[in-house]
Amino acid sequence: MSPDTLTAQTRPIFGNGEKANKLAATKFGGKLVSEYWEGVFRAKEEGKTVVWYNGTYIPPFFHAHDLVWVHGEAWAAMLAARHREIGAQARGDARGYDRELCSYARTHIGQMLIEMDKLKSGTSDLDPDDPRIETMLKLPAPDMIVNAYPYCSSGQQWDDITYRMFGKKVPMFTIQIPLLWGGRPDAGYMQGEEWEQRSDYVAEQLMALTDFLAEHTGRPFDFDRLSDSMSYVKRAAELRLEAMDLCTATPSPASFFDWIVSIAPVNFLPGDQNLVTYFEGVKAEIETRIANGEGAVKDEKYRLFFDGMMNWNKVGWLADKFASVNACVVAGRYTHMSFWQEPQLIDLENPVRGMAQNYLICPNNHGAPIMIGEIEKLCDKFDIDGVVCHASRTCRGMTNSQFLIAGSAKKYGRQAMFFEGDVADESFYKDELLNVRLEAMIEAIDARKRAA
Amino acid sequence: MRDCLARMEVAVSAPLTYAARLKEKTGRPVIGILPMHFPAELAHAAGAIPTLIQDDPEPITVGQSSVFNFYCGYNRSLTDQLLRGAFDGLDAILFGDHCVQLLGTADVIRAERPDLPILFNQLCTTLDAGWAARETRGTFSQLWQELEALTGQRITTEAARDSIRIYNHNRAQIRELYALRQAGAIALSARDMQTVVKSSMVMDKSEHIALMDGIFAGLPSGPAQGLPIYLSGHMCHAPKPAILDLIESCGAHVVGDDLFTGWRYIHADMDESADPVEAMTRWYLDKNRRVPCPTRATRGGDWETYLLERIESTRARGLIILMVKFCEPHMYFYPEIKDAFDARGVPHLLIETEHDDMPLEALKTRVETFVEVAGRKAALTTA
Numbered sequence: 075m076s077p078d079t080l081t082a083q084t085r086p087i088f089g090n091g092e093k094a095n096k097l098a099a100t101k102f103g104g105k106l107v108s109e110y111w112e113g114v115f116r117a118k119e120e121g122k123t124v125v126w127y128n129g130t131y132i133p134p135f136f137h138a139h140d141l142v143w144v145h146g147e148a149w150a151a152m153l154a155a156r157h158r159e160i161g162a163q164a165r166g167d168a169r170g171y172d173r174e175l176c177s178y179a180r181t182h183i184g185q186m187l188i189e190m191d192k193l194k195s196g197t198s199d200l201d202p203d204d205p206r207i208e209t210m211l212k213l214p215a216p217d218m219i220v221n222a223y224p225y226c227s228s229g230q231q232w233d234d235i236t237y238r239m240f241g242k243k244v245p246m247f248t249i250q251i252p253l254l255w256g257g258r259p260d261a262g263y264m265q266g267e268e269w270e271q272r273s274d275y276v277a278e279q280l281m282a283l284t285d286f287l288a289e290h291t292g293r294p295f296d297f298d299r300l301s302d303s304m305s306y307v308k309r310a311a312e313l314r315l316e317a318m319d320l321c322t323a324t325p326s327p328a329s330f331f332d333w334i335v336s337i338a339p340v341n342f343l344p345g346d347q348n349l350v351t352y353f354e355g356v357k358a359e360i361e362t363r364i365a366n367g368e369g370a371v372k373d374e375k376y377r378l379f380f381d382g383m384m385n386w387n388k389v390g391w392l393a394d395k396f397a398s399v400n401a402c403v404v405a406g407r408y409t410h411m412s413f414w415q416e417p418q419l420i421d422l423e424n425p426v427r428g429m430a431q432n433y434l435i436c437p438n439n440h441g442a443p444i445m446i447g448e449i450e451k452l453c454d455k456f457d458i459d460g461v462v463c464h465a466s467r468t469c470r471g472m473t474n475s476q477f478l479i480a481g482s483a484k485k486y487g488r489q490a491m492f493f494e495g496d497v498a499d500e501s502f503y504k505d506e507l508l509n510v511r512l513e514a515m516i517e518a519i520d521a522r523k524r525a526a
Numbered sequence: 527m528r529d530c531l532a533r534m535e536v537a538v539s540a541p542l543t544y545a546a547r548l549k550e551k552t553g554r555p556v557i558g559i560l561p562m563h564f565p566a567e568l569a570h571a572a573g574a575i576p577t578l579i580q581d582d583p584e585p586i587t588v589g590q591s592s593v594f595n596f597y598c599g600y601n602r603s604l605t606d607q608l609l610r611g612a613f614d615g616l617d618a619i620l621f622g623d624h625c626v627q628l629l630g631t632a633d634v635i636r637a638e639r640p641d642l643p644i645l646f647n648q649l650c651t652t653l654d655a656g657w658a659a660r661e662t663r664g665t666f667s668q669l670w671q672e673l674e675a676l677t678g679q680r681i682t683t684e685a686a687r688d689s690i691r692i693y694n695h696n697r698a699q700i701r702e703l704y705a706l707r708q709a710g711a712i713a714l715s716a717r718d719m720q721t722v723v724k725s726s727m728v729m730d731k732s733e734h735i736a737l738m739d740g741i742f743a744g745l746p747s748g749p750a751q752g753l754p755i756y757l758s759g760h761m762c763h764a765p766k767p768a769i770l771d772l773i774e775s776c777g778a779h780v781v782g783d784d785l786f787t788g789w790r791y792i793h794a795d796m797d798e799s800a801d802p803v804e805a806m807t808r809w810y811l812d813k814n815r816r817v818p819c820p821t822r823a824t825r826g827g828d829w830e831t832y833l834l835e836r837i838e839s840t841r842a843r844g845l846i847i848l849m850v851k852f853c854e855p856h857m858y859f860y861p862e863i864k865d866a867f868d869a870r871g872v873p874h875l876l877i878e879t880e881h882d883d884m885p886l887e888a889l890k891t892r893v894e895t896f897v898e899v900a901g902r903k904a905a906l907t908t909a
Contacts, residue, residue: 170861442633474630
């Protein structure tokens with residue numbers, strides 16, 4: 075409907091009513107994710123060993139060892155994205171977890187409590203109409219717990235609670251991925267003494283992880299299978315980066331929100347041909363769009379950068395929100411600075427150290443000067459007009475340094491704005507605040523462009 | 527005794543002013559130390575004036591520009607102090623905890639004060655990992671070298687041992703005070719105990735040791751009146767003295783605590799006969815076995831079990847948990863404590879504290895009720 079034909083009754087409260095032009099190829103990812111969770115739900119029936127883990131993308135180690143893995147954050151994000159998180163969070167609240175605590179953790183722990191309630195009551199029968207049933211019924215209990223959190227102290231404590239909830243009987247392994255502070259004279263992005271030392275340290279721990287997995291399954295770890303799995307991960311990562319690079323085109327053929335829904339494949343899905351097929355499809359669609367001059371946003375006028383963790387309750391909502399003011403969020407810290415961001419570091423003959431290095435360079439594990447330097451490079455590369463900071467209430471790992479990031483954006487002639495929300499607790503999101511700030515930002519960008 | 531406490535109180539009320547005066551007098555550099563796990567002994571051995579950076583009572587104003595309001599009061603206070611210029615007298619800051627909020631503050635400090643050296647050394651947080659001892663030794667050795675480079679002065683093994691000896695002595699003095707209070711031999715208020723511990727974090731060690739001797743010389747004898755209560759929590763910084771006063775004004779008296787500005791800070795010594803780096807390493811790695819800390823990971827040792835044991839050994843009749851608003855490690859572990867205390871039938875009360883002013887009258891009603899309930903339960907148990 076043309077804006078001219080809109081009446082007071084049909085006119086949207088905010089924006090022009092346009093929707094995001096999402097990549098069709100990402101639907102294949104939705105199918106893969108559904109299949110993955112189905113596999114998780116069947117794990118116990120199939121006699122599989124289940125490992126729960128939190129933090130960075132270590133599933134290739136589990137895949138190589140024929141385990142079934144549950145990523146706590148992915149579980150919480152999935153519940154939030156399907157608007158099924160509230161029951162789990164309420165159960166966490168009932169035990170005394172403060173709502174200022176990481177909402178990923180509250181959702182995951184709340185889910186654990188629900189499962190335990192069922193065990194204690196001797197029934198797993200929920201009311202057939204219970205909205206929790208679809209996604210909560212079958213989460214299998216862990217046989218092992220692995221914690222591998224870069225930067226965020228909250229992650230370690232979350233898994234400590236998981237360990238306790240299962241009576242301290244489930245073997246647990248904690249990998250420390252230390253911050254790359256970057257304070258030594260030779261420090262830089264992927265360079266310097268600290269980088270080399272930390273790479274060795276994390277690689278050593280990953281080797282110890284393989285011993286842990288072997289010890290608790292009674293099977294030797296298969297490094298050939300790890301290399302095989304990583305060959306697909308590496309190729310998928312290369313394709314993802316190539317496709318992202320194509321978004322320097324104007325209009326941008328894909329948006330940050332397309333990359334958000336493409337995180338699952340490179341974060342926790344099994345390293346196999348499906349990953350490569352997925353990103354081949356994404357890249358091909360992007361190439362087609364470029365050839366046709368088709369953008370992710372109709373009549374793209376503004377190019378934005380998204381800083382902060384995703385608001386998983388609001389992925390589609392936010393994609394449409396920005397599209398409705400002709401703003402394409404082209405890139406983001408969470409999507410463009412993580413998830414096998416440096417695939418060339420992975421030597422398929424001996425992949426562990428390169429994997430460790432990719433874990434170290436997750437988007438918040440650098441001290442601010444180096445991290446912000448990388449953000450600025452992305453903003454230059456994608457010709458960004460403004461930076462949108464999502465102040466995710468309970469994810470302090472991603473809100474740290476946001477004032478410095480906003481300051482840096484302004485220093486280099488870009489607009490910057492904040493909006494409040496959260497990773498998995500919708501109650502922290504304030505829609506009207508985002509509306510007025512986004513309107514103000516695009517007006518300021520317009521004014522700047524006119525002045526230029 | 528009151529004179530000694532008054533001198534401690536002066537240092538506590540303005541610790542950075544105290545450090546600046548000492549620096550002026552001695553010419554020694556001032557090194558700010560961030561909680562909770564770094565040994566000030568090394569900075570002391572390097573000839574510096576170590577001062578554990580405290581939350582200050584000023585309302586957060588200019589700091590709001592660089593830190594979100596959903597960060598703990600201590601982090602917001604640090605940022606505010608930084609932007610008010612309160613850290614201008616520091617010659618370096620010793621940092622390295624893995625608390626995600628403190629990491630953000632470290633970057634704000636670096637951005638605002640690029641000239642201020644930050645000795646950033648992140649400790650291994652999984653204390654029972656196979657590599658924990660090696661990594662911790664490496665971290666303290668690195669810190670040793672960085673302090674030498676900063677001060678331009680070699681830290682000898684003997685100097686480090688001397689510092690360890692002095693710190694051990696001071697800790698032992700304060701532990702003795704704790705033992706006397708627990709035994710009911712003295713009636714020292716929670717506020718006064720906090721002053722003693724807090725001043726030991728910021729004062730010249732020799733001066734503090736002398737003041738402690740003065741306190742022992744004039745201790746008022748006799749047990750304190752009221753229901754014996756144990757205080758727990760409040761990591762990284764001290765609770766407001768007004769809250770301690772309020773608790774004790776409601777008919778309770780504190781007989782023990784695991785507060786950071788309390789027993790947690792002084793509970794353990796380093797081995798004076800060992801190699802200093804090894805002594806610090808053992809001191810750090812053994813922490814959780816002695817007083818469990820929710821910021822560290824170990825498979826053994828439960829905070830709630832420790833607290834239940836402490837309730838018994840101090841003969842406390844209830845537990846008051848002081849939780850700093852937005853303190854994530856404490857928020858994770860509070861339900862563990864609550865469930866364990868409920869299961870054992872030990873009365874407990876959660877008080878969430880804030881940097882900004884708190885409604886003390888409303889809090890008073892809660893504490894009065896708690897003391898009444900816990901007192902009634904104690905009477906029934908005794909009967």
